[in-house]
Amino acid sequence: MRVAVAVFPGSNCDVDAYRAMSAVLGQKVDYLWHRETNLSGFDCVILPGGFSYGDYLRPGAIARFSPLMASIVRFAREGGLVIGICNGFQLLTEAGLLPGALLRNRDLMFICDTVCVRVERAGTAFTSRCEAGQVLRLPIAHGDGNYSVDAATLAVMEQKDQILLRYCSADGVVDDKHNPNGSCANIAGIVNERGNVVGMMPHPERAAESLLGGTDGLAILGSLVDYCTQRNHESCAC
Amino acid sequence: MNPVRAERVGLTATEYERVCELLGREPGDVELALFGVMWSEHCSYKSSRPLLRLFPTSGPGVLQGPGENAGIVDIGDGLAVVMKVESHNHPSAVEPYQGAATGSGGIIRDIFTMGARPIAMLDSLRFGDLSDARQRALFRDVVKGIGDYDNCMGIPTVAGEVGFDPSYAGNCLVNAMCVGIIRHEDIKRGTAAGVGNAVMLIGSTTGRDGMGGASFASVDLTAASQERKSAVQVGDPFMEKLLLEACLELFQTDAVVGIQDLGAAGLASASCETAARGGVGIDLDVALVPRREDGMVPAEVMISESQERMLVIVRQGHEDEVRCIFDKWGLNAAVIGHVTGDGMLTVRQEGEVVAQVPAKALAEQAPLRHPQAERPTWQDDIMRLDETELPAGSDWTTVLKDVLRMPAVASKEWVYRQYDSVVRTNTVVGPGSDAAVLRVDGTTRGIALTIDGVGSMSLLDPATGAAMAVAEAARNLVCSGARPLALTDCLNFGNPERPDVFWQFTQAVTGMSDACRVLGIPVISGNVSFYNETGTSAILPTPVVGMVGVLDDPSRACRQGFVTPGDSIVLLGDLTDELGGSVYVCMVAGRTAGHPPVLDLERERLVQSVCLDGISRGIIRSAHDVGEGGLAVTLAESCIAGEIGARVSLPEGLRMDVLLFGEAPSRIVVTTAPDGLNALLEAARNTGIPTMLLGTVGGPGLTLEAGGRTIVQALVADLADAWRGMLPGVMNR
Numbered sequence: 001m002r003v004a005v006a007v008f009p010g011s012n013c014d015v016d017a018y019r020a021m022s023a024v025l026g027q028k029v030d031y032l033w034h035r036e037t038n039l040s041g042f043d044c045v046i047l048p049g050g051f052s053y054g055d056y057l058r059p060g061a062i063a064r065f066s067p068l069m070a071s072i073v074r075f076a077r078e079g080g081l082v083i084g085i086c087n088g089f090q091l092l093t094e095a096g097l098l099p100g101a102l103l104r105n106r107d108l109m110f111i112c113d114t115v116c117v118r119v120e121r122a123g124t125a126f127t128s129r130c131e132a133g134q135v136l137r138l139p140i141a142h143g144d145g146n147y148s149v150d151a152a153t154l155a156v157m158e159q160k161d162q163i164l165l166r167y168c169s170a171d172g173v174v175d176d177k178h179n180p181n182g183s184c185a186n187i188a189g190i191v192n193e194r195g196n197v198v199g200m201m202p203h204p205e206r207a208a209e210s211l212l213g214g215t216d217g218l219a220i221l222g223s224l225v226d227y228c229t230q231r232n233h234e235s236c237a238c
Numbered sequence: 239m240n241p242v243r244a245e246r247v248g249l250t251a252t253e254y255e256r257v258c259e260l261l262g263r264e265p266g267d268v269e270l271a272l273f274g275v276m277w278s279e280h281c282s283y284k285s286s287r288p289l290l291r292l293f294p295t296s297g298p299g300v301l302q303g304p305g306e307n308a309g310i311v312d313i314g315d316g317l318a319v320v321m322k323v324e325s326h327n328h329p330s331a332v333e334p335y336q337g338a339a340t341g342s343g344g345i346i347r348d349i350f351t352m353g354a355r356p357i358a359m360l361d362s363l364r365f366g367d368l369s370d371a372r373q374r375a376l377f378r379d380v381v382k383g384i385g386d387y388d389n390c391m392g393i394p395t396v397a398g399e400v401g402f403d404p405s406y407a408g409n410c411l412v413n414a415m416c417v418g419i420i421r422h423e424d425i426k427r428g429t430a431a432g433v434g435n436a437v438m439l440i441g442s443t444t445g446r447d448g449m450g451g452a453s454f455a456s457v458d459l460t461a462a463s464q465e466r467k468s469a470v471q472v473g474d475p476f477m478e479k480l481l482l483e484a485c486l487e488l489f490q491t492d493a494v495v496g497i498q499d500l501g502a503a504g505l506a507s508a509s510c511e512t513a514a515r516g517g518v519g520i521d522l523d524v525a526l527v528p529r530r531e532d533g534m535v536p537a538e539v540m541i542s543e544s545q546e547r548m549l550v551i552v553r554q555g556h557e558d559e560v561r562c563i564f565d566k567w568g569l570n571a572a573v574i575g576h577v578t579g580d581g582m583l584t585v586r587q588e589g590e591v592v593a594q595v596p597a598k599a600l601a602e603q604a605p606l607r608h609p610q611a612e613r614p615t616w617q618d619d620i621m622r623l624d625e626t627e628l629p630a631g632s633d634w635t636t637v638l639k640d641v642l643r644m645p646a647v648a649s650k651e652w653v654y655r656q657y658d659s660v661v662r663t664n665t666v667v668g669p670g671s672d673a674a675v676l677r678v679d680g681t682t683r684g685i686a687l688t689i690d691g692v693g694s695m696s697l698l699d700p701a702t703g704a705a706m707a708v709a710e711a712a713r714n715l716v717c718s719g720a721r722p723l724a725l726t727d728c729l730n731f732g733n734p735e736r737p738d739v740f741w742q743f744t745q746a747v748t749g750m751s752d753a754c755r756v757l758g759i760p761v762i763s764g765n766v767s768f769y770n771e772t773g774t775s776a777i778l779p780t781p782v783v784g785m786v787g788v789l790d791d792p793s794r795a796c797r798q799g800f801v802t803p804g805d806s807i808v809l810l811g812d813l814t815d816e817l818g819g820s821v822y823v824c825m826v827a828g829r830t831a832g833h834p835p836v837l838d839l840e841r842e843r844l845v846q847s848v849c850l851d852g853i854s855r856g857i858i859r860s861a862h863d864v865g866e867g868g869l870a871v872t873l874a875e876s877c878i879a880g881e882i883g884a885r886v887s888l889p890e891g892l893r894m895d896v897l898l899f900g901e902a903p904s905r906i907v908v909t910t911a912p913d914g915l916n917a918l919l920e921a922a923r924n925t926g927i928p929t930m931l932l933g934t935v936g937g938p939g940l941t942l943e944a945g946g947r948t949i950v951q952a953l954v955a956d957l958a959d960a961w962r963g964m965l966p967g968v969m970n971r
Contacts, residue, residue: 206660212664
């Protein structure tokens with residue numbers, strides 16, 4: 001599996017994503033500078049966390065105009081796998097690849113913590129290692145993670161099973177008490193209709209080694225590896 | 239002689255005379271402005287330098303001691319830690335958000351200037367009483383300023399401490415520490431060399447922000463200071479992130495001869511200090527400096543403290559290579575001058591010389607001051623405390639919860655939740671423990687980091703307080719299983735021209751030096767912040783110590799939380815009858831009072847060695863030092879962190895408040911599996927330190943007994959609520 005980690009000026013979780021995918025999961029990973037446009041040969045693009053362009057204007061609002069992002073939009077339309085984490089999720093909504101927007105956290109403060117999320121939909125390319133209802137403990141670190149979407153769109157998303165992760169208690173109860181940032185319907189992560197573009201505020205790449213406190217992030221990142229490995233194997237067999 | 243000219247730039251008449259002597263003539267306006275900032279206390283250390291020579295600054299692992307942008311200590315495997323702590327108190331008191339943000343920005347630049355990748359931030363903060371809305375606003379804005387800057391930089395903020403005392407109300411303390419990692423062969427220094435080499439200014443543009451910030455930091459804060467917001471710099475962490483990555487990329491080339499960041503006194507200080515260190519001169523033209531404002535005069539360009547800029551001495555012919563890298567990152571890189579052999583700092587405006595002074599005169603020849611030091615007459619009064627007048631107390635469970643709610647003791651989660659403490663995925667133990675632990679790429683080792691300041695005890699006895707800061711920092715590292723290697727210090731004091739303040743300073747430096755010698759920990763960098771006062775009241779003398787230690791295996795880092803039911807709880811160290819200077823006294827008497835506890839440095843060293851040895855042998859399962867709040871708080875925190883209770887028996891004979899809340903140093907509460915107990919006690923006996931078997935881990939509550947009587951009984955969850963709920967309760971109301 002070949003993975004591209006996008007690097008915009010101000011990205012800072014690019015190293016975290018790189019390390020999780022290469023050192024921990026043993027995949028071939030390349031950094032792609034924001035001026036690059038060639039995505040051929042990659043199975044998956046990771047849009048990492050950080051503060052692309054200093055979050056000027058709005059998080060992700062400037063990065064969406066970069067040459068690399070134009071290629072990523074094409075890549076996604078052709079069925080390529082794209083995962084946006086934190087700032088990457090914000091960028092995906094700005095670029096129109098995912099619905100909704102990420103507003104300032106409900107209490108207006110940056111939050112760094114470890115939270116529980118419930119897997120709402122298993123079996124996608126990003127959750128094939130998970131079971132529906134499974135609770136993952138994942139780190140969050142953001143100031144703008146308050147997911148917002150209009151009611152009509154949300155209803156469509158629910159109907160099409162596009163909610164991937166919701167904030168919850170340790171035993172999987174989804175309620176306001178366990179909603180760290182005020183997100184609409186406790187949404188922590190979503191997937192597009194086609195199932196190849198995912199955005200999430202929690203950081204699976206920061207939960208990939210037991211030395212650092214947990215490996216639940218591998219349920220997501222490992223799913224990607226499984227999916228691509230199997231897909232590449234099938235296409236070889238043809 | 240011209241006293242008016244001298245005063246305008248903050249120099250005394252004597253200092254002005256010295257300038258004339260060094261130049262052999264009266265200085266021109268630009269020259270005088272340069273002397274004004276470079277000879278300020280902030281830049282020249284003219285009052286503190288003679289005393290700072292008392293610090294032990296060398297040792298087998300020290301690769302760079304004080305005098306550079308940051309200190310460097312070897313951690314093995316060809317790697318080294320680069321670190322420094324610096325104050326940004328005055329700017330933060332006037333404009334807390336930007337003051338704190340640029341405090342981070344400045345100290346981060348000090349680290350990557352040395353060639354290192356910054357890997358961790360720490361902070362030590364002091365504010366007035368949180369019942370005052372203005373103090374809450376300052377606290378909130380400072381924390382946000384630090385968080386916004388560090389988070390955007392992608393450098394984890396892994397540890398810190400916050401204290402509160404009315405004396406900080408008009409002059410909060412914001413000390414920021416940055417830690418970097420470097421390979422020995424990659425170390426860069428702020429030295430100019432090679433006549434004809436290019437002098438380039440890289441990074442952000444230059445404007446009128448932060449004009450004369452160094453001089454501003456060298457006087458007391460007054461009401462008029464609130465009007466001096468132009469002396470506060472404005473930070474842009476995005477620009478600094480680009481500058482960081484561009485510089486680290488630049489260091490991969492052969493282009494760099496020397497590099498220095500632009501901090502206090504801006505271009506003036508960066509140019510004369512690099513020239514002075516290299517024994518060369520620099521000839522530069524301010525017209526070549528990229529500006530963000532029109533109409534700046536040469537003196538303004540030279541002393542502007544606009545952020546996110548660096549001065550680089552570039553090997554002749556490599557200028558385009560530098561431009562190319564900075565172009566990739568969208569940053570300026572302008573040749574503004576060249577290195578000369580005449581030892582002069584020559585400043586031109588479109589070719590015409592507007593200042594020409596010996597670089598060494600600016601950087602190194604500020605006349606030293608020898609302020610008078612005198613023990614204040616009130617010192618005996620504040621040390622007087624009649625303990626029999628303290629409330630006798632009977633409901634110690636309630637008192638313990640009250641102490642857990644004291645701002646000095648309560649959980650600081652409200653603060654560190656706003657800091658990204660795990661970015662770069664190296665954080666093994668994050669904020670909220672005795673020390674942070676990080677793994678280090680390229681080695682199997684880890685490092686432990688802590689920052690500790692001592693205010694109350696320093697007021698009562700500055701020498702003991704400063705030594706306690708060193709001892710506590712080392713003890714915190716040891717509790718995580720790390721061997722202390724080196725420290726960086728930030729000495730926050732009032733106006734040194736006052737004999738009582740300078741006495742405190744003298745005592746503190748002496749006490750700190752003694753502690754460093756006995757514990758074998760060199761000082762590799764540091765900062766002095768004077769003039770921390772408003773009106774007639776100085777802050778508590780507040781020495782702050784940042785320290786690094788090394789662990790052979792970070793996966794075996796020790797934590798403060800109790801681990802396993804049935805483990806034995808052991809106190810390494812003694813029960814003493816000392817209550818002076820404690821948080822408890824402050825809580826019930828409403829003031830800092832009493833004799834501070836005795837610090838026996840040799841005892842301290844032995845307690846630490848037994849603890850470290852026990853952790854490395856795998857005998858000790860948890861370790862937490864007895865600090866603010868005393869033994870009862872230590873036990874409560876270990877219960878809270880481990881989410882498990884404990885049953886503890888204490889001996890009779892001592893006053894209950896002293897036993898529970900006295901803050902005698904050199905004490906660590908450890909736990910051990912029952913089969914490790916004898917080995918631990920034997921090791922302590924062989925070393926000659928006292929120990930006491932306190933009790934056993936287990937159950938849902940903390941129970942303390944003395945002489946068969948139950949003194950404290952509380953559910954861990956209730957203790958946790960008191961401890962965790964305090965800051966959010968106050969700050970979110």
